[in-house]
Amino acid sequence: MSRSNEAFWWSLFAAGGVLGALFIPVFVLLTGFWLPTAEPGEAAEHYTHLAELLGRWPVKIAVIAVIGLSCFLCAHRIRHTLMDLGLRGQAKVISLACYGAAILGVLAAVLLVARI
Numbered sequence: 001m002s003r004s005n006e007a008f009w010w011s012l013f014a015a016g017g018v019l020g021a022l023f024i025p026v027f028v029l030l031t032g033f034w035l036p037t038a039e040p041g042e043a044a045e046h047y048t049h050l051a052e053l054l055g056r057w058p059v060k061i062a063v064i065a066v067i068g069l070s071c072f073l074c075a076h077r078i079r080h081t082l083m084d085l086g087l088r089g090q091a092k093v094i095s096l097a098c099y100g101a102a103i104l105g106v107l108a109a110v111l112l113v114a115r116i
Contacts, residue, residue, distance in 0.1 A: 009076055009099070016073030023066045051116070060113045064106070067113075071105035 035046050053059055075098040082094050
């Protein structure tokens with residue numbers, strides 16, 4: 001029986017799904033509705049409060065975790081969709097491309113969040 005690392009990728013997929021389901025609606029509400037719909041004076045105050053909150057390391061780590069694990073969620077879904085479409089012969093190339101892109105997404109999230 002050959003050893004597989006599939007369980008590792010499934011765990012990242014599951015963690016991305018859970019964190020995405022919990023936190024992405026909150027991110028959308030904050031940045032899509034709460035900030036833009038406030039009065040101009042209140043919007044500046046809300047933005048300052050949100051920027052101050054994002055300046056804290058525990059919040060930065062949480063944002064990186066949500067974005068990073070969501071990248072792995074997407075990579076895993078895309079990989080399995082391509083496999084179901086009949087591209088099983090290129091399994092290694094597809095895995096490298098999908099998970100490599102997810103790793104690049106995590107690195108980009110780390111760089112962007114660290115600059116805040």
